Amino acid sequence: MSGNFKEALEIFGIGFGLVIFIMVALAYIMETVGKIVNKFESKKKAEVKK
């Protein structure tokens, strides 16, 4: 296996891993943000109704 290919394999592993990691983190954060914001806003709406 040539040195270049070994380096490319490393780039593959780390690069694709990082893309997955960042996107999963974004998914988790936005899911959580969505829940918090919706909870807060429905609370606000309920208070206005009262």
Next chain:
Amino acid sequence: MIKFMTGFSGLDLPHVIMILIGLGFIYLGVVKKWEPYELLPIGCGMVLANLPLTGIITQPAPGLGPGQAGVLGIILKYGLYQWTILPQFIFFCIGAMTDFSPLIANPRSFILGAAAQLGIYFAMLGAVLLGFTIPEACSIGIIGGADGPTTLYTTGILAPQIMGITATAAYSYMAMVAIIQPPIIKALTTPEERKIYMKPMLRPVSRTERLLFPIITMLLVILIMPKSAPLIGMMMVGNLFRESGVVPRLSETAQNSLMNIVTIFLMLGIGASMPADAVLHTKTILVLVLGLVAFGIGTAGGVLMGKIYCKLSKEPFNPMIGAAGVSAVPMSARIVQHMGQKENKQNFLLMHAMGPNVAGVIGSAIAGGYFLSLFMK
């Protein structure tokens, strides 16, 4: 004695071939109306770049006298090769044009957008095996993200010598989504899977969420991957302009006038980056094939992740949606919608597919940022 040379004296076969290809692009854009906003200016740039003795693609350099740098050379140097500002402005405009609500409503779409970046890395490996240098291989791989501006930005910095080909491949494959993706989707899914019905509407997304999205994405992505800032940062700033609602004139300018101006420079520049000596060699064919492979594997990666979702999800999930994870916005999402309707007339998958589609833009920009961080100080 007055010295005068006509262009005919410098005309040779490679230049004639490139001029004919340029004229072919113009024909397809004007007569066949295929992607005219891209093919017409690219064709014009290509013809101008290959007319001999014009100096129109001569780039500014120390020692050149007044008027010696050509207009297309100036666009190439500052817009695409050295400063690469045009793709960054395109990202700003894309941010201002993009509604991320389908992604915010269904954040798991992020993972589909990530899976569809698989093609980038496979093509990069393939390019190294075929003898390309690693920076060239990274630039070729990024074609698989089906994201023109990211391809331009990455190639402009890592391998400007293959800019014309990678750019043409990226934009051509984006335009050919309807031909490339359906056979791959069909090969990887069963008719039953393609028929899976999903509720057409996603949950409503509040203004607060839409405002927080660009800020959170910008901070998180750039802190992890600083070199993706010129792309992700510009896109999220554009999106914040849009979603804030307080700068409608700026947002409107970014979506229309600025986008059109940058498109003119960008497409002329792509055409001008294809003088005969940079294009007419065997490497070009390899780049085109590898780009196609990258695009195909990216589509397959998204569909396979969609199949995993289909098995694990409590709600019905149509795995075709994964194919939209490549960032050809909105063409890929439309293909999924079209194929979904063909299999089940009740199915409206467009909004579900738009989530991974815009996530793909973020994913390919992250991939591009990673490649750049390997070679930029």
